[in-house]
Amino acid sequence: MESLSNKKKVLEQKPLSFMERMYLPAIVKGMGITISHLFKKEATVRYPEVEREFSTNFRGMHSLKRDENGKERCTACGLCALSCPAEAITMIAAERKPEEKHLYREEKYAATYEINMLRCIFCGLCEEACPKEAIYLDGPIVPADYLRKDFIYGKDKLVEAPLEMKK
Amino acid sequence: MDTGFIIEKFILVVVIFAISLVIAMYSTYAERKVAAFLQDRLGPDRAGPFGILQPLADGVKMFMKEEIIPTTSNRWLFIVGPGLALLCACIGTAVIPWGTPVLIAGKTVSLQVTDINVGVLYIFGVVSLGVYGVMIGGWASNNKYSLLSAIRAASQNISYEIAMGLSIIALLLMTNTLSLKEIVAQQHGLNWNVWYQPLGFLIFMVCSFAETNRAPFDLPECETELIGGYHTEYSSMKLGFYLFAEYINMFVSSAVMATLYFGGYNYPGMDWIAAHWGPTWAPLFGTAIFFGKIVFFIFFFMWVRWTIPRFRYDQLMNLGWKGLIPLAIANIIITGIVIAIIEKF
Numbered sequence: 001m002e003s004l005s006n007k008k009k010v011l012e013q014k015p016l017s018f019m020e021r022m023y024l025p026a027i028v029k030g031m032g033i034t035i036s037h038l039f040k041k042e043a044t045v046r047y048p049e050v051e052r053e054f055s056t057n058f059r060g061m062h063s064l065k066r067d068e069n070g071k072e073r074c075t076a077c078g079l080c081a082l083s084c085p086a087e088a089i090t091m092i093a094a095e096r097k098p099e100e101k102h103l104y105r106e107e108k109y110a111a112t113y114e115i116n117m118l119r120c121i122f123c124g125l126c127e128e129a130c131p132k133e134a135i136y137l138d139g140p141i142v143p144a145d146y147l148r149k150d151f152i153y154g155k156d157k158l159v160e161a162p163l164e165m166k167k
Numbered sequence: 168m169d170t171g172f173i174i175e176k177f178i179l180v181v182v183i184f185a186i187s188l189v190i191a192m193y194s195t196y197a198e199r200k201v202a203a204f205l206q207d208r209l210g211p212d213r214a215g216p217f218g219i220l221q222p223l224a225d226g227v228k229m230f231m232k233e234e235i236i237p238t239t240s241n242r243w244l245f246i247v248g249p250g251l252a253l254l255c256a257c258i259g260t261a262v263i264p265w266g267t268p269v270l271i272a273g274k275t276v277s278l279q280v281t282d283i284n285v286g287v288l289y290i291f292g293v294v295s296l297g298v299y300g301v302m303i304g305g306w307a308s309n310n311k312y313s314l315l316s317a318i319r320a321a322s323q324n325i326s327y328e329i330a331m332g333l334s335i336i337a338l339l340l341m342t343n344t345l346s347l348k349e350i351v352a353q354q355h356g357l358n359w360n361v362w363y364q365p366l367g368f369l370i371f372m373v374c375s376f377a378e379t380n381r382a383p384f385d386l387p388e389c390e391t392e393l394i395g396g397y398h399t400e401y402s403s404m405k406l407g408f409y410l411f412a413e414y415i416n417m418f419v420s421s422a423v424m425a426t427l428y429f430g431g432y433n434y435p436g437m438d439w440i441a442a443h444w445g446p447t448w449a450p451l452f453g454t455a456i457f458f459g460k461i462v463f464f465i466f467f468f469m470w471v472r473w474t475i476p477r478f479r480y481d482q483l484m485n486l487g488w489k490g491l492i493p494l495a496i497a498n499i500i501i502t503g504i505v506i507a508i509i510e511k512f
Contacts, residue, residue, distance in 0.1 A: 023486075027475060034205045034474045044209040 051140075059122045061139030062115055064159040067105050072159060073134035076110035080126035080135055088119035089126060105132075113158060117142045117151040179280055183260050191414035192222040194465055198414075201469040229407035237309060237400050244307035249401065249408035252300025256415035259293045262286040263422050264348045266432045266454035270446035278454060279348055286347035287335060290423055291328070294378055297416065298324040301380075301387060304409065305397035316396030319480070320387030323377055326487040327384075331374035333495035334367045337502040338427060351431035356438070359430040366498045368428045370491050375420040377487070380413060382472035386480060421464035425457060432457040 019025055045052045054060070065073050076093035094111035096104045103109075120142075126135050145151055196211065196218065203210030211218035236245055266278040283289055298321050305317020338360060342350050354360055361368045377384040388396035398409045425431060432453035441449040478486065 027471075030474045031470060034470065037207055038204050040207050042204075042207050042209050044207075046209070046212075 059124045059127075059137035061117075061142050062120075062126070062135055062137050062153075062158055063139050064110075064113065064155065065134050065136060066160055066162065069102075069105075070162050071103060071105040072109060073105055073132045074110045074113065075106045075108050075132055075134075076113070077108075077131065079129040079131065083125045083129035084120075085123060085125060086119045086121045088116045088121075090114050110155070113155050115153050115158065117153055118148065175274075175276060176280060179276070179278070180261075183265070183280065184257065187257065187260050187415055187418055190418050190461075190465075191411055192226070194414040194417060195225060195410070196222045197465070198469050198472075201466065202473050205470070205473045226407070229404050232403040234403035234405070235400075239309045240400065241307040241309070244303050245400075246405070248300055248304030248307055249398075249405045249412070250300075251303060252297060252412040253408045253415070255293055255297040255300060256412040256419065259290055259416075259419040260422065262289050262347050263419075263426055264351050264431060265457060267450040269450040269454075275446075278450065282346060282348045285345045287339070287345045287350075287427075290347075290419075291332060291335075294416075294420075295324070295328055297378075297412070300409075300412065301397050304401065308397070308400035310400050312394055313397050313399050316387045316389075316399075320380065320397060323380075323384065323386060323483060323487075326484060327374040327377035327491070330370055330487060330491035330495050331378065333492060333499060334370035334374065335427070337367045337495070337498045338364050340499070340502050340506055347426055351426055351433065354430040354433050356433060357430070357435040359428065359433070361428040364428065364498075364502070366494065367502075368424075370495050370498065371428065372424060373486075373491060375424060376468070376471065377483075379416040379420055379468070381417065381468055383475040383478050384483060385472075385477060386483060389477060417465055417468050418461065421461045421468070422457075424464055425460040429460050431460075 067073050076091050078091065078093075081087075081089040081091060091110045091113045093108055096107050096109055100109075122137060124137055127137055142151075199221070200210040200218075202208075211221040214220040214224045236242060261280045262283055264279040264282070268275045268277045270276075301320045301324075302317050305313040305320070308314070338350075339345065341360070341363060342353055344350060350360075376382075380387045386396075388398065398406055401409060432450075434453065434456045437449075437453060440452060443449075444452065
């Protein structure tokens with residue numbers, strides 16, 4: 001059948017010539033290639049000490065954002081948990097008391113907010129679902145740990161530092 | 168036999184044993200480093216500066232691993248196997264002349280444990296015993312993969328031993344002696360045997376790759392098809408012994424290659440050094456040169472391993488029986504004719 005793409009390549013299997021059957025010329029050539037790699041720069045990045053630069057749209061650890069006055073943006077609407085395909089996000093909502101006005105932007109806030117980093121697939125759908133621009137996956141790589149329970153990140157790890165602490 | 172002689176030999180044996188173990192230990196590290204460098208990687212660099220303590224860490228790991236002896240295995244042979252492999256690897260160093268006699272504290276010490284007049288045959292005998300370690304281990308495991316690979320190993324080693332022996336015969340025609348000490352002494356300066364026996368050296372080298380079960384002839388322990396081959400069932404330090412025996416074998420065959428073909432402790436300009444550096448430092452420098460050659464050959468083993476893919480089994484047998492053996496016989500005939508012509512005229 002005629003090839004439509006013109007990409008078909010007919011391979012001929014010729015018996016090896018004498019030089020090829022000796023193996024040695026090919027071996028010497030191959031060893032020349034490997035020895036040249038001895039003097040090439042290694043591609044390794046020594047990870048914990050050196051971090052490779054990520055692309056700008058890299059999705060790493062989540063952070064819960066604050067607004068310009070340092071109040072938490074999250075209103076515990078649950079859209080992120082709903083959108084999460086891995087069901088990694090859980091939260092408990094609470095009502096803001098009058099004396100907590102400086103802490104939370106709206107009347108409702110997340111009393112607990114937990115992300116299971118072992119379930120999370122870092123798809124970024126929570127970020128897209130959030131109507132309050134409260135959650136972003138702009139952190140570093142989630143570090144390794146020994147126990148499963150240590151991978152459930154609460155508000156202590158997720159909420160971004162207050163404004164004055166940042167400076 | 169006086170006590171001084173026994174003490175002298177005892178110290179020499181212990182030193183050589185320690186050196187060969189240390190070199191084998193650091194060969195495992197060098198293997199990983201060379202592999203990494205040839206593949207544009209870094210290799211182990213966490214344990215100590217440049218990962219220099221990696222072999223120690225590996226050793227500790229090997230000792231700490233759970234030791235499993237399969238219930239269906241032949242328990243006694245299962246334990247003997249790795250021990251025999253390591254023993255046969257270690258005793259090969261006994262006849263290798265590490266240097267010219269050296270003057271230490273007013274006493275001339277020979278840097279060879281024993282100069283038996285059939286040194287070459289001794290090496291061959293020990294090398295052929297080495298296959299029993301593999302065979303016994305593979306058989307005692309009572310595992311199909313292990314047995315298959317042990318049979319592979321045995322047939323490979325026996326096939327290549329023939330070509331290896333034949334390649335040596337051409338050398339022996341030239342040297343007229345089987346004593347390694349005399350063979351080295353004949354290669355004074357740069358008068359190395361490799362210039363006279365390049366083909367013999369090539370055959371010997373290829374065969375020693377096969378004898379040490381190194382790539383491209385590592386069929387006995389191919390990880391992918393035979394899941395480790397004869398040591399599939401082994402764990403803990405018994406596995407460590409097998410892996411270690413391979414590296415000691417590599418060290419010994421590097422030493423034998425350097426001794427037989429690359430002049431051992433001989434190097435150009437050795438007379439000048441001997442005249443100027445005195446009877447203590449000149450022989451030790453020669454020994455250092457010898458170790459330099461050995462290190463080069465060990466590097467060469469690794470270099471080849473990370474370049475060439477493994478032979479298929481029929482290719483292996485073809486190369487051994489149809490390639491190397493006829494070539495070695497032709498080499499003997501040519502050498503014989505040339506020697507006869509030289510003697511006639």
